[in-house]
Amino acid sequence: MTSSSDDTERPANDGPHEDGRGGAEERLRRPDDHIDAAASVDPSSGDTGSGGGSGSGGEITQPKLGFVGWLRWFWRQLTSMRTALFLLLLLAVAAVPGSLVPQRSSDPNGVTQYFRDNPDLAPFLDKLQAFDVYTSAWFSSIYILLFISLIGCVIPRTKHHFDALRAKPPRTPVRLGRLAGYTERDGVGSLDDAAEAARAQLRSAGYRVAVFEKPGEKSVSAERGYLRETGNLVFHSALVGILVTVGFGGGFGFAGQRVLVEGQTFVNTLGAFDSFNPGRFFDPDTLDPYSLTLTDMAVTYEQQNQKAFGQPIDYTATVQVTEQDGASSEQTIKVNEPLNTGGTNIYLLGNGYAPQITVRDPDGTVVFTDAIPFLPQDAQLTSIGVVKIPDGLAEQLGMIGLFYPTQGAQQPPYFSSYPDLEYPVLTLQVFEGDLGIDAGTPTSVFTLDTDSMTEIAGGKADAKALELMPGQTQELPNGLGTVTFEDAANPSGDAAPPVTEESDAAGTAGTDYSKSVLRFASLDIHHDPTQGWVLVFALLVLAGLVTSLFIPRRRVWVKVHDVGGGALRMEYAGLARGDDPGLDAAVAAVADRHSAGFTPDAAAVAEGDEAVAPPESPDARA
Amino acid sequence: MSVIALYSAMAVYAIAFIAYAIDLAKRSSSIDEVAEGASSTAAASAGLNVTAAGGYGSTATITSSAPVTGAPRGYGRSAALRVGVALTVVAWLLHLAADILRGLAAGRVPWANMYEFAMTGTLIIVAVFLVTNLFVDVRFLGTFVTGLVLILLGLASVNFYVAVSPLPPALQSIWLVIHVFVAATSVGLFALGFGLSVVQLLQFRRESIAVGAKATGLRLLATLPSSDKLEALAYRINIIGFILWTFTLMAGAIWAEKAWGRYWGWDTKEVWTFIIWVIYAGYIHARATRGWRGSRSAWLAIIGFSAVLFNFTVVNLFFKGLHAYSGL
Numbered sequence: 028m029t030s031s032s033d034d035t036e037r038p039a040n041d042g043p044h045e046d047g048r049g050g051a052e053e054r055l056r057r058p059d060d061h062i063d064a065a066a067s068v069d070p071s072s073g074d075t076g077s078g079g080g081s082g083s084g085g086e087i088t089q090p091k092l093g094f095v096g097w098l099r100w101f102w103r104q105l106t107s108m109r110t111a112l113f114l115l116l117l118l119a120v121a122a123v124p125g126s127l128v129p130q131r132s133s134d135p136n137g138v139t140q141y142f143r144d145n146p147d148l149a150p151f152l153d154k155l156q157a158f159d160v161y162t163s164a165w166f167s168s169i170y171i172l173l174f175i176s177l178i179g180c181v182i183p184r185t186k187h188h189f190d191a192l193r194a195k196p197p198r199t200p201v202r203l204g205r206l207a208g209y210t211e212r213d214g215v216g217s218l219d220d221a222a223e224a225a226r227a228q229l230r231s232a233g234y235r236v237a238v239f240e241k242p243g244e245k246s247v248s249a250e251r252g253y254l255r256e257t258g259n260l261v262f263h264s265a266l267v268g269i270l271v272t273v274g275f276g277g278g279f280g281f282a283g284q285r286v287l288v289e290g291q292t293f294v295n296t297l298g299a300f301d302s303f304n305p306g307r308f309f310d311p312d313t314l315d316p317y318s319l320t321l322t323d324m325a326v327t328y329e330q331q332n333q334k335a336f337g338q339p340i341d342y343t344a345t346v347q348v349t350e351q352d353g354a355s356s357e358q359t360i361k362v363n364e365p366l367n368t369g370g371t372n373i374y375l376l377g378n379g380y381a382p383q384i385t386v387r388d389p390d391g392t393v394v395f396t397d398a399i400p401f402l403p404q405d406a407q408l409t410s411i412g413v414v415k416i417p418d419g420l421a422e423q424l425g426m427i428g429l430f431y432p433t434q435g436a437q438q439p440p441y442f443s444s445y446p447d448l449e450y451p452v453l454t455l456q457v458f459e460g461d462l463g464i465d466a467g468t469p470t471s472v473f474t475l476d477t478d479s480m481t482e483i484a485g486g487k488a489d490a491k492a493l494e495l496m497p498g499q500t501q502e503l504p505n506g507l508g509t510v511t512f513e514d515a516a517n518p519s520g521d522a523a524p525p526v527t528e529e530s531d532a533a534g535t536a537g538t539d540y541s542k543s544v545l546r547f548a549s550l551d552i553h554h555d556p557t558q559g560w561v562l563v564f565a566l567l568v569l570a571g572l573v574t575s576l577f578i579p580r581r582r583v584w585v586k587v588h589d590v591g592g593g594a595l596r597m598e599y600a601g602l603a604r605g606d607d608p609g610l611d612a613a614v615a616a617v618a619d620r621h622s623a624g625f626t627p628d629a630a631a632v633a634e635g636d637e638a639v640a641p642p643e644s645p646d647a648r649a
Numbered sequence: 650m651s652v653i654a655l656y657s658a659m660a661v662y663a664i665a666f667i668a669y670a671i672d673l674a675k676r677s678s679s680i681d682e683v684a685e686g687a688s689s690t691a692a693a694s695a696g697l698n699v700t701a702a703g704g705y706g707s708t709a710t711i712t713s714s715a716p717v718t719g720a721p722r723g724y725g726r727s728a729a730l731r732v733g734v735a736l737t738v739v740a741w742l743l744h745l746a747a748d749i750l751r752g753l754a755a756g757r758v759p760w761a762n763m764y765e766f767a768m769t770g771t772l773i774i775v776a777v778f779l780v781t782n783l784f785v786d787v788r789f790l791g792t793f794v795t796g797l798v799l800i801l802l803g804l805a806s807v808n809f810y811v812a813v814s815p816l817p818p819a820l821q822s823i824w825l826v827i828h829v830f831v832a833a834t835s836v837g838l839f840a841l842g843f844g845l846s847v848v849q850l851l852q853f854r855r856e857s858i859a860v861g862a863k864a865t866g867l868r869l870l871a872t873l874p875s876s877d878k879l880e881a882l883a884y885r886i887n888i889i890g891f892i893l894w895t896f897t898l899m900a901g902a903i904w905a906e907k908a909w910g911r912y913w914g915w916d917t918k919e920v921w922t923f924i925i926w927v928i929y930a931g932y933i934h935a936r937a938t939r940g941w942r943g944s945r946s947a948w949l950a951i952i953g954f955s956a957v958l959f960n961f962t963v964v965n966l967f968f969k970g971l972h973a974y975s976g977l
């Protein structure tokens with residue numbers, strides 16, 4: 028399509044003037060305001076038009092519309108090109124607010140934050156569904172209308188296209204002179220031979236052909252590029268396909284999250300997820316109860332490049348997957364390489380440290396021990412976690428922990444200077460009082476509600492925050508008991524380890540801490556049976572698009588006049604159906620090739636040798 | 650090394666820009682010199698000597714007949730124009746070297762952060778411009794292309810520069826290569842389509858005014874193709890861009906599925922990719938809708954490319970989202 032743009036070329040479609048040109052235009056059941064659609068229908072045109080409803084505005088001009096009339100009118104408006112265009116642009120505009128305001132679906136914390144920052148505006152915006160733009164009533168109505176319009180457009184066009192595929196090319200216009208690429212040649216030969224040669228030539232070039240005859244004149248009407256319309260229909264239908272699969276298909280899957288600390292095992296059952304969002308039609312009984320153990324969560328940090336020192340360059344979770352039938356295998360999950368097992372895809376979406384903390388009562392009895400996932404706060408993995416000890420001590424106890432994988436300051440405020448475990452320090456702020464978890468209101472494992480608690484270490488309390496390195500133990504204030512930061516590389520025994528004094532940097536320097544704290548992986552586990560279908564439709568969209576934009580649909584006419592004495596006058600012209608930059612060149616090429624057979628020389632040498640074309644009926648098409 | 654090559658490229662682009670600008674200025678004056686009914690091909694054949702047409706003497710104002718026929722005034726190859734193109738090629742080669750060196754230094758494709766994307770994206774814009782010129786003469790867009798590229802490169806090296814750094818795990822994927830490269834290519838096409846649509850609008854205005862037999866300010870337009878031709882060309886370029894953009898969107902979805910566990914989540918960058926896609930779909934529809942062909946659809950192409958630029962700058966820098974790979 029690129030090479031044909033020489034200076035003589037006119038734009039293939041120079042505007043809406045071509046409608047009904049030369050009476051050749053059949054009814055085209057695209058929307059009435061489509062550029063290609065015939066404004067008026069020539070009664071002599073092809074036999075494809077049927078009586079009902081496809082003329083231009085017949086119903087609208089009826090004096091009384093009536094209910095059905097109004098419906099028809101409305102439907103016609105809805106399925107017009109102008110409406111489609113308007114809805115498309117409206118859709119683009121409507122999508123904008125969702126990028127300006129945080130969305131619940133993609134950024135729930137952002138929404139909470141927004142409410143905090145704009146307490147007056149936020150509730151109002153919420154009423155407008157500005158935090159759920161893409162599921163909002165207004166956004167949905169735009170795209171639903173658009174798709175109704177689309178379906179209303181595609182169905183009649185598909186039917187028409189099937190008819191067109193079986194129909195003969197339309198009658199040759201009486202006057203070709205005003206059509207695209209018009210050219211005339213003179214030649215010698217017989218009328219029948221020339222017409223037959225044109226027919227054969229166009230047919231072998233992939234045109235559908237029909238021959239028409241008048242006294243002293245024979246003409247070939249040819250059309251090609253039906254695939255263009257096919258592509259267009261495939262494209263639009265596949266869009267509907269995507270919408271439907273995403274809309275309904277999403278209901279058959281689920282999405283769940285689970286945080287797994289090294290050594291922990293997840294069994295694919297409902298209760299094992301930290302959060303679980305089933306689709307409407309999902310049946311939890313269909314979960315395949317495989318089990319998955321996180322054996323290792325490895326992170327590699329950049330150490331060569333000083334400018335990017337400490338930047339993560341690889342996350343790899345190694346897992347042991349055991350199928351229901353007992354088959355077990357070791358697998359890895361990486362960021363761009365999800366694991367597919369048991370009908371689910373498992374994605375590695377986050378990781379961090381999970382310090383193991385043990386709390387003992389004053390007698391040395393363990394009242395709590397667990398590896399607590401701490402949420403990373405920055406690139407150096409300064410992390411925050413919460414420990415809640417509801418039972419076993421004199422008071423309910425809550426602790427807010429800050430973990431620094433490589434603590435870099437001489438004295439508080441502390442910070443982490445490197446994300447790996449070089450010099451890990453955990454500080455704990457301790458609260459006693461009511462954890463607020465007995466009331467039955469759900470509370471997050473990552474937040475501590477300190478409203479009805481008293482701070483007893485750190486912050487404004489008398490005692491300093493507790494500070495621990497792996498393997499160390501400290502006394503809780505008020506003789507409540509002890510806290511131990513377990514060294515994952517050297518787990519402590521059951522007996523209470525000796526209480527160390529203030530942590531002592533000198534005593535621990537040079538120690539290898541690289542395995543002293545466990546890591547966790549945060550995994551997303553999804554099941555989406557329709558994903559493959561979405562991909563198929565997407566590929567159809569792409570294929571349809573390419574076909575419909577690049578295959579030219581055009582008509583070409585060759586008309587041969589017998590001007591007496593064995594002399595012929597041959598006319599050639601074309602008509603673009605849609606954008607067709609190469610039309611003029613194509614008509615010229617047809618003319619050159621065809622007329623070459625009827626120059627005086629050619630006629631003398633090989634009379635009638637063109638007439639060996641296959642003896643098919645003119646309109647037969649494979 | 651890469652930076653030095655890039656700065657040299659920018660310097661050469663700047664000279665090319667000036668050459669194109671001189672060419673445009675000469676076009677304006679050549680219109681004065683080309684006599685009314687005289688064969689306007691005189692200037693075209695003038696080769697190095699643009700002022701050859703001056704021999705026709707009389708100054709002419711544009712009357713209604715000549716320009717509206719849509720045939721470009723025969724204005725051929727001026728020296729400035731040729732110099733402009735030659736310099737653009739030189740600058741592009743330097744630019745390419747800068748890009749390759751950056752890629753070698755990083756040991757990966759050079760489009761993993763904003764700086765690199767700007768560098769590769771502009772490289773592709775110029776490449777699209779040069780390649781298009783092999784088929785159609787769009788050299789009159791030279792000022793626009795080199796100007797745009799200079800601004801973007803300037804912005805990138807001053808504000809977005811980051812040292813070479815390894816790929817974060819989320820970007821370690823074959824889709825980085827495919828998705829981003831195709832995106833950059835469609836941006837290159839949209840940029841050219843944008844330039845053509847702007848000229849088309851100007852040309853259309855001139856043509857409508859010319860019908861009223863008034864002389865107009867931007868006389869150089871008379872040397873350019875008619876608005877119909879510009880529109881057809883812009884459309885052809887934009888639809889190729891649109892197809893590639895469609896592919897970008899789909900490839901992005903596939904990648905998102907692998908990296909983030911869902912193929913579509915209305916992340917800000919996804920939203921804007923979608924918006925751009927819908928605008929250009931609107932453009933294609935407009936071209937097929939009665940009453941929307943011509944200037945109205947050209948505006949849609951212009952809005953579309955503005956959205957592309959907005960997506961690359963404002964959305965990358967100020968909007969929050971998962972695509973936080975600007976490196977800043």
Ligand code: HEM
Pocket residue numbers: 057058061105106107108111115173174176177178180181258259260262263266571572575576605606930933934937
């Ligand atoms: C979801 C909404 C829609 C989208 C995204 C969309 C997109 C597109 C695209 C990209 C094209 C150009 C490629 C091709 O020709 O296949 C196109 C063409 C076309 N669309 Fe749509 N479309 C939508 C809805 C509609 C509706 C509702 C109608 C009918 C009123 C319609 C009628 C057409 C027609 C007639 C063409 C051919 C244009 C031509 O002749 O160049 N489309 N559409």
